[in-house]
Amino acid sequence: MAGPALDELAPGVFAWVAPEARAGVANAGVIVDDDGLTVVDTLMVRSQWEPFAEAVAALDRIVKRVVLTHAHVDHVGGTAMFRNAAVYASPVTSDLLDQPMALEAYKAFMPAFADEFDDLAELGTRPVSHLVEGAAELTPRVELLPATGHTPGDVMVLVADADVLFAGDLCFFAVTPLAFQGDPATWANVLDAIVELADTIVPGHGPVGGEREVRDLQAYLRHCVAGEIPAGPWDEWLERPERDPINIERAALLREKKDEIPPSMLRAIGLG
Numbered sequence: 453m454a455g456p457a458l459d460e461l462a463p464g465v466f467a468w469v470a471p472e473a474r475a476g477v478a479n480a481g482v483i484v485d486d487d488g489l490t491v492v493d494t495l496m497v498r499s500q501w502e503p504f505a506e507a508v509a510a511l512d513r514i515v516k517r518v519v520l521t522h523a524h525v526d527h528v529g530g531t532a533m534f535r536n537a538a539v540y541a542s543p544v545t546s547d548l549l550d551q552p553m554a555l556e557a558y559k560a561f562m563p564a565f566a567d568e569f570d571d572l573a574e575l576g577t578r579p580v581s582h583l584v585e586g587a588a589e590l591t592p593r594v595e596l597l598p599a600t601g602h603t604p605g606d607v608m609v610l611v612a613d614a615d616v617l618f619a620g621d622l623c624f625f626a627v628t629p630l631a632f633q634g635d636p637a638t639w640a641n642v643l644d645a646i647v648e649l650a651d652t653i654v655p656g657h658g659p660v661g662g663e664r665e666v667r668d669l670q671a672y673l674r675h676c677v678a679g680e681i682p683a684g685p686w687d688e689w690l691e692r693p694e695r696d697p698i699n700i701e702r703a704a705l706l707r708e709k710k711d712e713i714p715p716s717m718l719r720a721i722g723l724g
């Protein structure tokens with residue numbers, strides 16, 4: 453299968469979309485402003501972020517800013533590739549990046565990349581340099597919008613002039629979302645706002661989509677909250693057997709006011 457490439461969705465707005473959205477394989481983006489580039493997320497391991505960083509370098513502009521949509525390792529692994537850029541993220545993301553990497557959990561959860569995590573641990577990730585504590589105009593083109601749902605510290609990146617939203621993991625298209633640290637009920641509600649923001653949505657995982665894909669995701673999350681998932685468009689999604697129990701258990705825990713990692717997730721990372 454061919455590797456991803458920078459796809460110019462609108463003038464100066466690029467998506468880097470992985471051809472196969474299996475666990476540990478995320479998307480990224482690049483936006484061109486007059487003063488240089490803003491990179492959205494940095495993928496996970498060297499085999500992913502080296503080709504991405506090369507494609508970004510080929511744009512022949514300074515990378516001024518990196519925005520991290522949240523702290524999950526499949527989005528933050530390559531920050532060291534952009535060493536002169538300011539790093540923007542939520543306070544929650546900043547705190548998590550200051551913690552040691554959960555190497556053994558990563559290896560258990562994403563065995564396809566187990567060999568690459570030691571390299572990542574050695575390299576490390578860069579700390580957040582600029583906290584995103586509210587909606588902010590980052591550049592003339594780029595707006596940062598904090599949210600919660602997938603994690604307690606999500607940030608979305610809106611390029612209004614191009615009608616493009618980089619939603620981070622608030623959107624998974626054609627692949628089952630993962631809410632082990634999220635709140636499926638809140639997440640489903642946030643999606644109402646997301647469809648109003650832009651017609652073209654770059655998800656954290658899966659192909660570029662729009663309102664139809666967001667509404668499918670919303671319906672799936674509401675079924676997780678209800679505790680039972682009937683047949684639907686999600687029947688075609690990747691990772692259903694692995695992720696359904698995690699999402700349903702998480703919603704049930706939150707309903708009991710227990711902000712805990714679901715037991716099925718603990719098992720998946722080798723701790724159950």
Ligand SMILES: [Zn+2]
Pocket residue numbers: 522524602621656
């Ligand atoms: Zn995530």
